[in-house]
Amino acid sequence: SQQGEEDPQALSIQEGENATMNCSYKTSINNLQWYRQNSGRGLVHLILIRSNEREKHSGRLRVTLDTSKKSSSLLITASRAADTASYFCATDARAAGNKLTFGGGTRVLVKP
């Protein structure tokens, strides 16, 4: 079973709106990372949040981490058509040998 599970599985929004997706995980982590994937190509690293951090910003991205609830959220503000992609959370846990464990992803469609 996968460590991270994203919610929702799919999201459709209008350009300019905000997109929020959530990730839940099961075990203690060192850090949690978010990646974007366009049309089945390689993954692009977006942002990493460490277990002792609660919130992090990068441009139009805002990530939160709640270790007590074992959950994270990714907010994309003022979305653009170019944000259309699949978004994955991945956990890095020492107990898992420091490999990345991915969730199933959220497919985001931003309509112009």
Next chain:
Amino acid sequence: ETGVTQSPTHLIKTRGQQVTLRCSSQSGHNTVSWYQQALGQGPQFIFQYYREEENGRGNFPPRFSGLQFPNYSSELNVNALELDDSALYLCASSLASIFSTRAGYGYTFGSGTRLTVV
């Protein structure tokens, strides 16, 4: 954009054959990981190498094997291909290792090799 290159980009093989996929990692990244991504799913960890030694393996059979070379390149070998091996295979490199995990490093992924087994 990416410092990780994979070859080939696409490959068609027949069931029972063997395949070798290649990856050139970002310079200085001692850790390389390989992932399998089936259509519509998240990547699944196959194994990880650190300084040419395997230091982590996912739930994949022994017919999946790998090598990492001193020049930051690596290979994924799959023997006795099955239809279910059809997937996108992703290579990722990082400064992360079991010794540096608390520093928190992201991974740089290649664009992947699309393998189709017929």
